[in-house]
Amino acid sequence: MQLFTGPLSMFGAKAEIAVREKGLSFEQVMVPFDRDDRYQPRHPEVLRINPKQQVPVLIDGAVELFDSTQIFEYLEDLKPQPALWPTGGAARAQARQLEHLADEVFFPNVVRLFGLQDAMQSAPAVAACAACARHYEAMDALLADREHLAGSYSYADIALYMAHVFADRKGAGMTDATPRLVAWRERVGQRPAVRAVVGPMMAFLASQGRPVPRFLQSHRAP
Numbered sequence: 001m002q003l004f005t006g007p008l009s010m011f012g013a014k015a016e017i018a019v020r021e022k023g024l025s026f027e028q029v030m031v032p033f034d035r036d037d038r039y040q041p042r043h044p045e046v047l048r049i050n051p052k053q054q055v056p057v058l059i060d061g062a063v064e065l066f067d068s069t070q071i072f073e074y075l076e077d078l079k080p081q082p083a084l085w086p087t088g089g090a091a092r093a094q095a096r097q098l099e100h101l102a103d104e105v106f107f108p109n110v111v112r113l114f115g116l117q118d119a120m121q122s123a124p125a126v127a128a129c130a131a132c133a134r135h136y137e138a139m140d141a142l143l144a145d146r147e148h149l150a151g152s153y154s155y156a157d158i159a160l161y162m163a164h165v166f167a168d169r170k171g172a173g174m175t176d177a178t179p180r181l182v183a184w185r186e187r188v189g190q191r192p193a194v195r196a197v198v199g200p201m202m203a204f205l206a207s208q209g210r211p212v213p214r215f216l217q218s219h220r221a222p
Helices: 010-021 044-049 068-078 089-111 123-145 155-169 179-189 192-207 214-219
Strands: 002-005 027-030 057-060 063-066
Touching: 002 010, 010 068, 010 155, 010 192, 044 057, 044 063, 057 068, 063 068, 068 089, 068 155, 089 123, 089 155, 123 179, 155 179, 155 192, 155 214, 179 192, 179 214, 192 214
Parallel strands: 002 027
Antiparallel strands: 002 057, 057 063
């Protein structure tokens, strides 16, 4: 199994955490990354497999996949245990929706903050941060009676955790207004699979002179 990812790929990190949580052997292929946050030159296998020309890409024998959510589904079928979707149709549906919300509703607000770190008082930045805060509040409410977003630890937790790493980097971090969510972040961040992926990412940021989120200072790989 090969996983094509990049040193600052949020979706690649999602996929790699999932592979590690499943305990699967894999070869990590780190594609080139330049200071302008572009993956140049594009890796030929990424170009061949993904029409969007982006990582992650997973190759497992004859199986060739792109998109982190599709990779999640494949991994769950490939190795059902340890389960990363909850049991029961309703619980799985909720977990899948939470994962989708992290990727397609929460993270687009984070993307709007890219390039606005010197203009955080501008209307677009304020609106994006407010949208992130509303999502945090909704997730904090979910955690009133559970340890993880969908009950048991799942792909939904992986998705929001990694999206939040980028949100914090761009100025839309969590606050004391969502204490249950902050505690959840600490629990998820201590998982070995998460540390194994986030640590090198933080080390890469530091090597380029980029800020490392305060809550991830201890995760920096040596």
